[in-house]
Amino acid sequence: MPQIIDSPVDVVLGAEGDPRAFIWNRFEHTVIGQPQAVFKRTRWWENGGAPVRIDTELWRLDASRGGEEQHRYDLRHDDDGSWVLALDWG
């Protein structure tokens, strides 16, 4: 079962704009391998107000803290440019 984290994080981006590392709880987590972006659409008409975007940008990636065991995470990139660590898949 994934664990819901929902916590803002700082993200280090690679040259083409994909996350290379993120800092969570003061610790840097390094991305391992190629992260995969997924854009999930929203049912925006149910939430009032015309949205800027109709989808949510999620990055599924494997990362590890220092030399520890790697976990799979979902990072969310919001409209305002901020990053949120959404899920820890373990």
Next chain:
Amino acid sequence: MTFSHLHVASAYSTHYGVTMPEALAEQAAAQGASLLAVTDRDGLYGAVKHVRACVAAGIRPALGTELAVHDGEHHSLGRVVVLAHGNTAGRGYAALCRAVSAAHNNAAHHGAAHRAVAAGARAPSIDRVRLAELAGLQSLTVLLGPASDVGLALDRRETTDAQGRLDAWLRAFPPESLNLEVVCHLAEPGTAGSVTPATRMLSLAERTGLPAVLTNAVRYGTPDEAVTADLADAARNLTSLAELEHPQFNGQAWLKPVGAMRQVARMVVDAGSHDSGALERMLRDTEQLADRCALDPVADIGLGRPRMPEARIIGVTGDPVAELWRRARHGIDDLYAREGGRAIEAAHTQLAHEMKTVEHLGFASYFLTVSRVADIVRGMGVRIQARGSGVGSVLNYALRTSSVEPISNGLLWERFLSPERQTLPDIDLDVESARRHDIYRTLFETFGSDRVSLMSMTNAYRGRGAVRDAGLALGMPDAQIAVIAKQMWRFNARDFRRALEEKPELEALAAEVRESQQLDLLVDLTAKLDRLPRHISVHPCGVILSDSSLLDRTPVQASGMGLPMSQFDKHDMDPMGLIKLDILGVRMQSAMAHAVEEHHRLTGESIDLDRVPLDDPATFELIRSTRTLGIFQIESPGQMELVGKLQPEVFNDLTVEISLFRPGPMQNNMPLKYLQARHGEVAPDYLHPRFEPILRETKGVVIFHEQVMRLFDELTGCGLGKADVFRRHLGKPEQLPRIEAYVREKALERGFPESVIARTWTVLAGFGSFGFAKAHGAAFALPTYQSAWLKTHHPAAFLCGLLTHDPGMWPKDLIVAEARHLGVPVLGLDVQHSGLDYRVEDLPAGGQGSGGQGIGGQGIRLALPELTGSSVAERARIARHQPFSSLQDFRDRVYPRRRTFEALARVGALDSFIGYDRARRHELLAHIQALRGTAVTIAVDQLAFEVELPVPTFTGPRFNAVTSLELRGRTQTDLELQGLGLAVNGHQMSMFYPLFAELGVTPASKLGDLPGGTEVLIAGVRRATNTPPMRDGRRVVFVSLDDGTGPVSNVVFFHDAQERIGGAVFQTNYLLVRGHTRRSGAKGVSLTGENLWDLVDVAVQAKKRHATEAAAASTASGSGSSTPSAAHFVTDIAPRPGDRTGLHPVLLHPFALRESG
């Protein structure tokens, strides 16, 4: 590094793409792309705009289309992208055009056969074999992507099937004409937009050795436009977003820059097992195809190169220039013969001048083509008249393309064409509207359908459509949307939110919006849809004439009337070198033709309207009286007022009048300045004696484009051609300093004093691009005069034409009222006499209509089509078989449906069978309703009944026993309004006349007798509502009321009154208005409205009051007057009862107290 997008839908892919081509090209250029393709769905709708936008943005254009394809058995092969190859001397572009036309042609043919499949069946689709043929000679590349049958099989994980389908494509197509298309929108795993199907497509390419190109199947420029694409999907599928079956996977179909596309490519490659070079290979193949598809706007598309019909097609054997000279010289000698030597000489001089430009620009064939078309139309016996700046040409007059003599009217050739004005000229031809389609068909036959096409027009979303589709997407109830849509006018949908804040009549809606999140969203979404192309339809007048290469340069599809229509609109014509003729159906021309025919039918006399002398005093007297209802161009309330002030005396006054009544001159207060000078209140100001000849005809006021041109020429000696360039640049503020400097310098050299130059420049700069070409004005003034002449001398025939062709702004019911005032009775619907058109009938001596003076006892018989709900076939049978000997005879030969039969009885159209005894209509209707019988189907898809129908013979007491509930308590007027929408028998206001008398309402016919500033009550049925633009930008509302006593009375509501009254200004149909009279000139009077009431409410109140008063009177011993007291009632309405005394003299006996019906 660069990335070229090869699969892009622009906003011209209606209900699909949402970004305009210009925005896409600019964005691509800004992202560093060197090429951009637009591949609109099912057509090249945005192609010309795209190419021009690319040229402007400095990138290379590519063109393609996204088409459905089917196999030999009409099985769908999905959708593919077809791209034209460049550097093929136009071969690629031509093949693309032909492919699109073929897909639409197929839709037109098979759509009819498979109507059961409804909407889907009519969708354009091309046969694969045909597409492969066109792809031959290396002209096209077809991309098989996710929407192709191959891609769909891959999505289903049916790899073998996909391979088999691809083999079928490979067998059908020439080598190197197929590519696979990889698309990935990074959607959730498991969907078709995810990396999985994309990586499978890449693998298939690797296995078969076909190039794989990466596209983003773009539908919008930026991510924030994805919302609009959602709306487009809902609109296309006619469903709400919540119920949409296949919504976009996400919002990633945008024009991504190169970095983002590389990222997509990498994720696709990473998701499968590909070799290490896969990523670079895919991007390289994409760029290679892009290079192959880069089009040269000139060499490939023929941008900017005019193509005229071949000489032999327009009946010319030798050199077109020599032929044009010959015909023009001949025409001049003929047409100017009456005026004699000097006029002929002047015309020949002018012709030589014009021909120099024509030869220089190489337009000889163009003039011959247009005159050939005019000849064809005349040969069909159809009225025709040229309009527009072409009227300023002696050449056009000599060729008989135009019928207005330009020299004596002071018109200028250079306003039409000059070496400085190189766009293709425009000659507009007005024809009878009823014959327009016949003319189009004849032109297709004469020139050949490979040279002729109709032009299309792009219909964009406006307020109502936008709010409807936005509401549909949100799943709001139809009724709620309809209420809002009704209020969406008089402002742009994109300004919806501001309108809600500012417009008093929207206050109720604004309050609802504040309360409801959904309505608030609706407002935003409506604004997003505004101005987006919505659909294309046939242009109301544009016909494209070209040589036999036409179908290589424009794709065509069937128009609503069946004739082929280009996918290009008027903005695309000039760039594509396509000659467009505006052949506009003008209802007034039909109305006048009908009047002339009716006159001929009754008297045997032929009227040649084009030879009617233009100085008939009676005609001008009618115009000056402002009874201009029904007269071309001058029948609107504003025009009536201006005509009244101006008091036209000669033909040129009409030209001036029409030209003054335009937004530009109105906003610049030009009518007032002109009127003051015309009536001698101020001396005309010619600025300088050298300008007097130019400005004399308009008393010093600069009205016409031609005057501005002459002023420029006189000031600077620049020549008229250059002067027209200056004139057009007056509308561009950035150009003004340059022109001013030039004018000052040259004018000083030419001896004009500084002060005169300064004043003249102020006038010219203030003129802006406003005003009107005198050529337009003169061309309009001719039918104005002709229709006024007909109204003056042949009112019955003229009104008959108006009623048949309905050319004007007023409802027919008002035309009927006008007929009544002119002493021309309108005769009710009667199956024995009514035809398919309105007809003039000679009345029996001493019969109806004896009240008219000088009319000679003519009436107008109502036409059968006015009966609401009747079918074309029924009406045709009535017209064919009349007269009828009995009701039985009528039924046997007409076979009306029950509904029609009863409706005819109700309005009295069957009264001939009961001896025109209205009282017996109850019996007749009851009899018809009582009929029982077997329904029978007869030829033209309708049911009728087969029963015995004895002619009713009613006598004795039974006669009074029958009362039809449908007739009881209804006047003939009520029945006519219900069944015909027209009150023939009497005016619909007449039922209120007793109330008017009681309230002291001033009849319209008496308003003219009142001095200005008199407070009055007026009432009537609303006939028109206008909100003309005003100088200070504040909206005023003009409402025209008709109370049946005379011409309409016009009430103006200013801003404060609108605030007080709210929505009723627009919504009430029967109105009672309080206001003050406003005099405008000798004949004109209108009202400034202060308040208004719904007449129906007032009548109900009055009735209640009468009832209580009657009750009170009977209890209070019944003494005193039994007349209902109007005083109480009126004090409710009039704020200052004291004023009423002033009103009384005119109010006492204004309305005859007669019952209607």
